[in-house]
Every structure is written in structure tokens, then in C-alpha cells.
Amino acid sequence: MYRTIQLSLQARIQAILLSRYEIALPYLAVEQPPNIALGELALPVAFELAKRLRKAPRAIATELAAELNADLPAGVALVEVAGAGYLNIRLDRAATVRRIAADHHADLGGPGFRLIEHTSINPNKAAHIGHLRNAILGDTFQRLLRPDAFKSGYQVGVQNYIDNTGVQVADVVVGLVHLQGMNLDRVRELLTECLETNQRIDFYCWDLYARVSQWYTDPGPDPANAAPTLAARKQLRLDTLHALEAGHGETAQIADLIATEVLRRHLETMLRLGIEYDFLPRESEILSLHFWDAARALMTERGVLYEETQGKNKGCLVMRRAGAEAMAEGDTDEDAKVIVRSNGTVTYVGKDIAYHLWKFGLLPGKDFGYIPFFNYPTHPCWISTSGASDPTAPTFGKADAIYNVIDSRQNDPQNQVQEALRAMGFEDAASRYTHFSYAMVAMTPRTAVDLGYVVPEEDLAKPFVEVSGRKGLGVKADDLIDRLITAAKTEVDNRHPELDEPERLAISQQIAIGALRFFMLRFTRNTIIAFDFKEALSFEGETGPYIQYAIVRAANIFRKSGVPADEALTAIAEIEGLEPILSSEEGTSLWETWLAASRLSTVLDQSIQSAEPAYLAKYAFTLAQQFNNFYHRHHVLTETDPTRRALLLATAAAAHRELIRALGYLGIEAPPVM
RNA sequence: GCGCCCGUAGCUCAGUUGGAUAGAGCGGCUGGCUACGAACCAGUAGGCCGGAGGUUCGAAUCCUUCCGGGCGCACCA
Numbered sequence: 001m002y003r004t005i006q007l008s009l010q011a012r013i014q015a016i017l018l019s020r021y022e023i024a025l026p027y028l029a030v031e032q033p034p035n036i037a038l039g040e041l042a043l044p045v046a047f048e049l050a051k052r053l054r055k056a057p058r059a060i061a062t063e064l065a066a067e068l069n070a071d072l073p074a075g076v077a078l079v080e081v082a083g084a085g086y087l088n089i090r091l092d093r094a095a096t097v098r099r100i101a102a103d104h105h106a107d108l109g110g111p112g113f114r115l116i117e118h119t120s121i122n123p124n125k126a127a128h129i130g131h132l133r134n135a136i137l138g139d140t141f142q143r144l145l146r147p148d149a150f151k152s153g154y155q156v157g158v159q160n161y162i163d164n165t166g167v168q169v170a171d172v173v174v175g176l177v178h179l180q181g182m183n184l185d186r187v188r189e190l191l192t193e194c195l196e197t198n199q200r201i202d203f204y205c206w207d208l209y210a211r212v213s214q215w216y217t218d219p220g221p222d223p224a225n226a227a228p229t230l231a232a233r234k235q236l237r238l239d240t241l242h243a244l245e246a247g248h249g250e251t252a253q254i255a256d257l258i259a260t261e262v263l264r265r266h267l268e269t270m271l272r273l274g275i276e277y278d279f280l281p282r283e284s285e286i287l288s289l290h291f292w293d294a295a296r297a298l299m300t301e302r303g304v305l306y307e308e309t310q311g312k313n314k315g316c317l318v319m320r321r322a323g324a325e326a327m328a329e330g331d332t333d334e335d336a337k338v339i340v341r342s343n344g345t346v347t348y349v350g351k352d353i354a355y356h357l358w359k360f361g362l363l364p365g366k367d368f369g370y371i372p373f374f375n376y377p378t379h380p381c382w383i384s385t386s387g388a389s390d391p392t393a394p395t396f397g398k399a400d401a402i403y404n405v406i407d408s409r410q411n412d413p414q415n416q417v418q419e420a421l422r423a424m425g426f427e428d429a430a431s432r433y434t435h436f437s438y439a440m441v442a443m444t445p446r447t448a449v450d451l452g453y454v455v456p457e458e459d460l461a462k463p464f465v466e467v468s469g470r471k472g473l474g475v476k477a478d479d480l481i482d483r484l485i486t487a488a489k490t491e492v493d494n495r496h497p498e499l500d501e502p503e504r505l506a507i508s509q510q511i512a513i514g515a516l517r518f519f520m521l522r523f524t525r526n527t528i529i530a531f532d533f534k535e536a537l538s539f540e541g542e543t544g545p546y547i548q549y550a551i552v553r554a555a556n557i558f559r560k561s562g563v564p565a566d567e568a569l570t571a572i573a574e575i576e577g578l579e580p581i582l583s584s585e586e587g588t589s590l591w592e593t594w595l596a597a598s599r600l601s602t603v604l605d606q607s608i609q610s611a612e613p614a615y616l617a618k619y620a621f622t623l624a625q626q627f628n629n630f631y632h633r634h635h636v637l638t639e640t641d642p643t644r645r646a647l648l649l650a651t652a653a654a655a656h657r658e659l660i661r662a663l664g665y666l667g668i669e670a671p672p673v674m
Numbered sequence: 675g676c677g678c679c680c681g682u683a684g685c686u687c688a689g690u691u692g693g694a695u696a697g698a699g700c701g702g703c704u705g706g707c708u709a710c711g712a713a714c715c716a717g718u719a720g721g722c723c724g725g726a727g728g729u730u731c732g733a734a735u736c737c738u739u740c741c742g743g744g745c746g747c748a749c750c751a
Contacts, residue, residue, distance in 0.1 A: 527687070535686075553711065558710095618689095
């Protein structure tokens with residue numbers, strides 16, 4: 001509702017500026033005055049115009065106010081001039097409350113297919129807290145975009161890229177074969193054992209991966225003569241990697257078995273958080289279906305890729321680096337980015353360019369094969385194949401816009417891919433390519449110590465230490481979720497002995513997921529999260545459970561009053577005499593609650609435009625705070641005046657409705673009790 | 675050396691694209707459960723917005739520079 005008024009106000013003022021001063025301002029700032037006593041919206045437009053019109057801001061504001069007041073936009077009661085030249089807008093409170101109650105709000109959405117890539121964990125070990133941040137950010141953003149009951153939204157596809165032929169999977173294969181002495185059959189047995197005894201292969205690989213990484217550099221008992229041994233181990237690693245890339249033979253089969261099974265564990269872990277995917281493109285198919293060949297032909301044809309004939313990159317196919325100055329004819333660009341090595345193999349960025357051409361439907365003659373891989377209650381998740389494609393599979397490429405949820409350490413390669421698209425003449429695609437960048441999750445030294453890691457002296461004073469899969473240093477996603485559930489369960493058991501066990505567990509899970517998702521979303525994207533168990537396990541203050549609790553309190557009011565929330569909202573349409581209450585001094589806190597509740601679509605729009613889910617998380621918390629404040633100031637059930645009681649009930653219902661919606665976008669459920 | 679990010683209350687962070695008196699949570703201190711549930715609320719203390727210049731009606735926000743921190747910069751993947 002807030003956004004509806006904001007949009008109509010902006011349009012009116014733009015029209016006035018055009019007719020009166022012949023000025024066109026494409027963007028008009030609208031803000032909230034510092035105090036509700038000054039009005040509900042404020043426009044500093046007069047300051048902006050002062051220099052162009054060579055007139056005092058206050059004089060301009062006065063003229064604008066007069067014109068606006070002569071023909072007020074719907075819902076506006078009065079426009080006045082304040083301070084040095086602000087245009088302050090006062091709304092018709094009763095009319096606005098009725099419109100909010102009737103759920104009038106500006107729609108959001110548009111045409112086109114948007115592809116979101118997130119999670120993308122190497123399938124060689126258990127997911128950790130850093131992966132959780134990625135998946136929760138991506139999943140939340142997907143929810144912001146998707147069509148739903150509140151908005152028409154955008155068509156979206158969610159994909160999770162699987163690097164199943166990379167060096168990390170190779171490392172685990174080296175561990176299985178050379179440290180554990182396993183062959184293909186033994187690996188099959190291991191996987192069967194894991195499933196039968198409820199052990200997790202991804203946890204097993206977590207430890208094995210750390211051991212292998214250490215093994216590569218461990219000089220052993222005779223450091224002086226270790227060099228040949230270590231070189232041989234490195235060679236083993238390379239040979240294994242090449243076997244995976246080639247895609248056939250026992251080594252590749254072992255890798256495929258392990259990667260596929262670890263991937264299933266990842267999907268299960270993410271499903272605990274309500275995170276689902278539509279498609280899993282795998283690197284193995286990018287290789288076997290020769291995506292690169294098509295990309296290479298296109299890049300060469302468009303003059304983006306060229307062979308270097310001298311200097312350090314002699315014999316390589318290279319492209320200009322993103323942001324580099326243009327070179328003079330005949331000069332050697334020593335700084336160029338190598339795409340194809342002198343031995344003919346393609347680099348990671350090269351494969352990524354091919355993949356992104358496919359995403360935009362720009363890779364001629366190439367597509368994945370698709371088969372179902374994993375079943376969600378409402379839809380299947382598809383995976384890539386080089387074999388026969390299932391004819392019922394939907395289309396995944398040909399996106400109009402893409403969002404890559406990838407951490408900020410990948411800034412350079414991401415820029416390089418965009419630069420390649422731009423250089424090929426796909427300006428439009430490049431401009432619809434969003435690197436949804438975010439900073440890593442680290443750990444406080446205290447948490448690292450709690451986990452039993454030896455933290456070096458010099459790191460103890462630092463605010464955080466880096467999570468490292470290679471060192472096995474990190475918090476596994478499932479361990480954290482389990483601990484959160486246990487902590488929530490203790491509380492729920494205490495508070496609700498009357499409920500049966502499955503119900504208490506279900507509520508505890510909702511609270512745990514609420515706490516976790518909110519924790520990962522409350523920080524803006526480029527803030528490094530220093531993970532701390534004490535903080536993450538907190539259910540008080542600026543947390544998910546705080547918001548869930550506000551919803552439970554509101555729901556209790558409707559239950560005890562016998563008036564359902566939706567009836568409380570419909571009732572308000574018929575009731576007279578709201579204005580005096582809303583305009584009174586004590587009614588102001590009611591009005592502020594309505595105003596806060598009406599801002600959801602504004603905040604959604606902001607979150608989408610800036611690709612920043614933290615704005616929505618912050619909003620949900622602020623609205624819950626506003627509701628709790630209202631809850632303490634006004635006692636609904638003991639209110640005897642029918643008009644006041646109806647208004648109080650509707651106020652609670654409006655906050656309740658928007659809190660549930662906001663949490664829904666954050667992927668957090670509202671428990672029935674807690 | 676080059677590029678990107680960050681520096682705001684004791685701690686952890688917001689700050690709506692340059693606006694009115696810089697805000698939350700945690701922690702500290704004072705209070706509030708026989709009223710819709712205290713996973714809550716109210717009050718209080720706590721700030722040279724890293725430093726210095728500049729841009730203008732107006733700067734935590736933009737520019738320059740310095741200081742301090744983080745992360746990237748391979749024919750590795």
C-alpha cells in the first residue's frame with residue numbers, strides 16, 4: 001500500500017514539474033520523516049530544484065504544495081511545507097487503514113525467464129556453514145522473484161552447478177584408492193554400508209579430504225628425501241584429475257559414484273532448510289557434450305579469442321582481461337587471460353564462458369540431456385546427462401536474466417565471463433548478468449577452539465579465522481542444524497509438556513530453521529560473518545524466533561477472541577469512527593503499526609532491485625518489534641468499546657498477515673505455538 | 675605492485691542510492707509477569723561515523739590522500 005501511494009505521488013509531482021517548470025526528473029526521492037508527527041512521507045524535491053530554478057527551496061515547496069493540495073492524490077489528506085523546504089505528506093489515516101486491510105498493494109514482477117544459480121558445492125565432502133550462506137541467500141532471492149499469491153513475479157529456474165570432475169573430487173578419489181586401498185567394488189560396498197548403517201558418506205569424505213590434503217605436503221619421517229615422494233603424490237593427483245575429465249575407466253566410475261552420493265546428501269541437507277532445485281547441470285556433461293567446442297568457434301569468429309604468438313603465453317588461446325586497456329596493433333598483451341593452454345586443454349574460465357553462453361541460449365546447437373534425479377513433494381529435480389534426454393523435461397537455458405550466487409573471492413573470474421560476453425557483442429546478456437556476490441563465513445577463534453582446533457597464537461586476537469575444507473576446519477551444516485534443533489527442543493519441551501513428542505519436534509525444527517535462516521540473512525551481502533555458536537544459537541533479540549514469537553502472540557489473540565484474523569480485517573471496512581482514534585495521541589502507535597505493515601511491497605521491490613535479502617530480514621524484524629510494542633500498549637481482549645476493539649483486532653491481523661508473508665519470503669515458517 | 679571489499683556505541687551490525695535530532699541487537703545498570711504467553715516490554719548509560727583535505731544549501735554516504743584490516747590477481751583447478 002505504501003508503495004502504491006509513493007508511486008502515485010511521484011507521478012503527480014513529475015507531471016507538475018513538467019507543466020509548471022518544464023523539468024523532467026526521472027527519479028524522485030521519497031523518504032520517511034524522522035518523526036510520524038511530521039507526516040508519513042517526505043519529499044526533498046525542492047532542494048534539488050533550488051539551483052536549477054534559482055529560487056529558495058521553501059518558495060518552490062510552497063508552490064508545489066499549493067498545487068498538490070488543490071487536487072490531492074487518493075489517500076492523501078494534506079501536503080505541507082516543513083523545515084527548509086521539505087514537502088511533507090499526511091495521509092488520510094482511516095481511508096489508508098481500510099485499503100491496507102483490504103490488501104491493496106502495488107504488484108511486482110515482469111516478463112522473462114530468470115535463472116538463479118546457487119549452492120554449487122563440490123561434491124567431495126559435507127556441506128559447511130559457508131555453503132549454508134550461499135544456499136540460503138540464493139533460495140531467499142528465488143522466493144522474492146517467484147510468482148505467488150502476493151505478486152505476479154517472474155518466471156524463475158533454480159540450478160545448482162555440480163563440479164563433479166574437478167580437483168576436489170579427484171582428491172577424495174586419491175584418498176579412497178591410495179590411502180584406503182579401495183577399488184571400485186570396495187567403494188560400492190562402502191556406499192552400501194553407509195546407507196545400511198545410517199552413516200554419512202559426506203562426513204566420511206570430509207575427514208578423508210582433509211587427510212589427503214595433508215598427505216600431499218607431509219614430508220614424513222625423512223624430510224630431506226621427501227621431495228620425490230611428494231612429487232609422485234602430486235602426479236597421482238593430476239593423473240586422477242585427468243581420468244575424471246576423460247570420463248571413462250574405473251577411476252572415473254569411482255568418482256561418479258562418490259560425487260553422486262555426496263550430492264544426494266547435499267540435496268537432503270538443503271531440503272531440511274526448505275531449499276529445492278530445478279536442475280543440476282554437471283561439469284561432466286559440459287565436457288562430454290563438448291560445449292567448449294561451440295563456444296570456442298563462436299569466440300574465435302567474433303574475434304575475442306586469439307592465439308598468442310610470443311611472450312609467456314606463446315601457443316595459448318587468450319582473451320583480453322576484464323578492465324584492461326586496449327592494446328596497440330602488434331603489441332603483446334602479457335596480461336591477457338589464458339583460455340586454452342598451450343597443451344590444448346581449456347581453463348576453468350573457458351568452460352564457464354561456454355556454460356554461460358548456454359544459460360542465455362547463445363551456444364549454437366548445444367543443450368544438456370535431462371533426466372529426473374531427485375523428487376520433491378511438488379516437482380522433480382532434473383540432472384544433466386549425455387545420454388537420452390527425457391522428453392517431458394522443461395527448458396532450462398535461454399534465460400533473459402541470470403543471478404549467480406557465488407562468493408566474492410570469485411569476483412575476477414565472474415568479471416572475466418561477463419567481459420567475454422560483452423566482447424562477443426552480447427551486450428544485452430552481459431547487462432542482465434548479475435554476480436550475486438557475498439563475503440565468506442568465517443569463525444570466531446573462540447568457536448574454532450570450541451571445535452577442538454588448535455588456533456595459532458597470532459590468530460587468537462583476530463576477529464575471525466577462515467573456514468578451510470582442506471584442513472577440515474569448519475562447522476558442518478547438519479551438525480549446526482542438529483544443535484539448533486536440540487536447543488529449541490529443550491525450550492519447547494519445557495514450555496509445552498501438553499503437546500506430544502512429534503509435535504514438539506516439528507515446532508523445534510521450525511524454530512531452528514528460523515534461527516538459522518535469519519542469522520544468515522540479517523547481514524548485508526558484503527559483510528563477513530564471523531560465525532559464533534553462542535550467537536547463532538540465540539533465540540532472543542534480533543533473531544528469527546523473535547519474529548516467529550510475535551506471530552504466535554498475534555495468533556493467540558484471534559484464537560481467544562474467537563475472531564479469525566481475516567474476519568478482523570474485513571470487519572474494518574464497515575466500521576465508522578476510526579479517524580478520531582487513529583489521529584489521537586495514543587492511536588498513533590496503532591497507525592504506525594499499520595504503516596509499517598503496509599511497507600512490505602516497497603521493501604520487496606528494494607530487495608529485488610538491489611539483490612539484497614538483508615533489507616527484507618531487517619524489515620521483518622522491525623515489524624515484529626512494532627507489533628510487540630503495540631501488543632504491550634494495547635490490550636485487545638479487555639477492550640470494551642466495540643469500535644476500538646475492532647480496530648485493535650484488525651491492527652494485530654494486519655501485522656500478523658505481513659509478518660507471515662515476510663517470513664515466507666525468508667523461507668521461515670510460523671509455528672502454531674512455541 | 676594491480677584490482678575489489680571493509681573501518682559507525684564495550685561487542686556484532688543497520689543506516690532506504692546526498693537529507694531533518696546517526697539507529698538496532700547483544701552485553702551493563704533500573705524497572706515491569708493474578709490482564710491476548712516475559713523467546714517480551716519500558717527506561718538508562720554508551721558516538722571526533724579510522725585520520726586529513728575537498729565537492730554543496732546539506733556528507734556516515736560522493737571525490738582525493740593517508741592509516742589500519744580482509745580477499746583476489748597462474749598455461750593450478
